[in-house]
Amino acid sequence: MAFWKDFDEILTAEMASISGGIVAGTLLAYITHHVELVPALFILLPGFLEMRGNISGSLSARLSSALFLGAAKPKVRKNRIMKGNVLASVLLVIVVSTMLGFVAFFANMVFFHILDYRIIAIAFIAGLLSNLIEIPLTVLTTFWLFRHGHDPNNIMGPYVTTTGDISSILSIFIAIVIV
Amino acid sequence: MSHRKKLLQKVTKVRRHEHHPVLHNVHRKYGISRRTLFYMKEYGPRSHVAHVIVRESLKILVLASIISSIGGISMESITAQLLVITPLLILMPAMNDMVGDFGCIVSSKFTTMLYLGKVNRKWWRSRHLHTLFLVILFTSFLTSVFIGVAASVIAYWQGFSLTFDVFLKILSIAVLSNLIIVAIIFCISIIGGLGIYGKNEDPNNFLIPITTSVADLLNLVIFAVLVGMFF
Numbered sequence: 001m002a003f004w005k006d007f008d009e010i011l012t013a014e015m016a017s018i019s020g021g022i023v024a025g026t027l028l029a030y031i032t033h034h035v036e037l038v039p040a041l042f043i044l045l046p047g048f049l050e051m052r053g054n055i056s057g058s059l060s061a062r063l064s065s066a067l068f069l070g071a072a073k074p075k076v077r078k079n080r081i082m083k084g085n086v087l088a089s090v091l092l093v094i095v096v097s098t099m100l101g102f103v104a105f106f107a108n109m110v111f112f113h114i115l116d117y118r119i120i121a122i123a124f125i126a127g128l129l130s131n132l133i134e135i136p137l138t139v140l141t142t143f144w145l146f147r148h149g150h151d152p153n154n155i156m157g158p159y160v161t162t163t164g165d166i167s168s169i170l171s172i173f174i175a176i177v178i179v
Numbered sequence: 180m181s182h183r184k185k186l187l188q189k190v191t192k193v194r195r196h197e198h199h200p201v202l203h204n205v206h207r208k209y210g211i212s213r214r215t216l217f218y219m220k221e222y223g224p225r226s227h228v229a230h231v232i233v234r235e236s237l238k239i240l241v242l243a244s245i246i247s248s249i250g251g252i253s254m255e256s257i258t259a260q261l262l263v264i265t266p267l268l269i270l271m272p273a274m275n276d277m278v279g280d281f282g283c284i285v286s287s288k289f290t291t292m293l294y295l296g297k298v299n300r301k302w303w304r305s306r307h308l309h310t311l312f313l314v315i316l317f318t319s320f321l322t323s324v325f326i327g328v329a330a331s332v333i334a335y336w337q338g339f340s341l342t343f344d345v346f347l348k349i350l351s352i353a354v355l356s357n358l359i360i361v362a363i364i365f366c367i368s369i370i371g372g373l374g375i376y377g378k379n380e381d382p383n384n385f386l387i388p389i390t391t392s393v394a395d396l397l398n399l400v401i402f403a404v405l406v407g408m409f410f
Binding site: 002003006007010011013014015017018020021022024025026028029030032035036039040042043044045046047048049050051053054055058062066069071080081083084085087088089091092095096099100103104107108111112157158161162165169 | 215222227228229230231232233236237240241243244245247248250251252254255256258261262265268269270271272273274275276277279280283284307310311313314315317318321322325326329330333334337395399
């Protein structure tokens with residue numbers, strides 16, 4: 001009995017989560033000819049996807065805690081906790097994505113003997129762009145869910161990893177085009 | 180009421196790194212949960228919310244992202260195959276998601292089992308752990324078949340010339356790498372969970388980041404090795 005209950009719940013959540021991953025992968029396949037032109041992009045990609053999921057996931061979890069404790073209200077205006085959280089997330093994404101760009105650059109230089117600075121600029125710009133998409137999406141969805149009587153903790157985890165993957169790949173694509 | 184208000188104001192003035200007795204007193208006297216008091220101490224009016232978050236999160240985020248980037252080096256070594264064999268490219272983000280999800284599920288469920296006494300040092304005797312292993316194994320098999328088929332079909336629609344032989348290889352890579360990773364996730368969760376629990380620490384705080392980071396890294400390495408073997 002416990003087997004089928006767990007199996008049912010985990011399989012349903014997994015299917016939803018990996019469907020988002022497949023959409024992200026399909027986007028990646030569409031931009032193959034751009035990916036080809038930038039060395040070290042595959043070094044950057046897993047770290048970038050991980051970072052996006054971690055930062056948005058933590059942002060949503062912290063906001064949910066604040067909402068449940070009554071420390072913050074589900075509104076955008078005059079919300080000190082939300083502003084602090086958004087500012088921290090923006091800063092974290094900028095710092096970590098730039099650092100990932102440097103890691104990809106040095107790894108590419110050491111392991112593949114290719115010197116290409118563009119990956120640092122791509123990481124930085126993609127970090128900025130993904131902030132513009134993902135942070136408002138995370139904050140507004142968390143507030144919406146809370147206002148409608150749902151527990152954001154149960155829903156936001158798979159949601160932010162899925163939307164984070166898609167927005168990260170779109171941001172990287174735009175950054176490649178810009179650079 | 181005013182005394183309670185004064186005490187709560189005192190809580191927000193406690194230095195963040197102190198475990199001041201006033202927290203304990205307020206919790207006992209007024210029944211306010213320790214988590215609420217902790218939250219007030221962390222993000223109260225005297226603290227700069229963004230500064231607290233950045234300082235506490237930066238190290239672990241940098242570490243987790245660097246570990247994933249190390250896995251990325253193995254991906255870069257198979258760039259040629261990834262760019263030519265489109266289904267592999269479509270598979271990658273989905274597999275990454277799946278491994279992270281299984282890492283979270285196994286770690287959190289194993290920790291709960293430890294707290295409920297459903298598993299102990301003789302973990303191999305636990306009926307609950309056997310059930311969890313079977314559930315995860317069965318789920319990971321079905322989901323990896325699903326992503327293998329989905330990636331192949333999407334790639335075919337995009338114009339990739341898919342043969343039955345290539346389809347079988349893609350399916351084998353998805354299934355094999357997932358089954359190996361599930362076994363590794365269980366090993367890390369059991370060894371790490373028992374070790375941390377034995378030191379009277381909460382495995383919830385450590386096990387998920389450790390399991391997901393290591394599983395992500397190994398997933399990319401195993402994926403690269405299997406792609407190298409099959410193609």
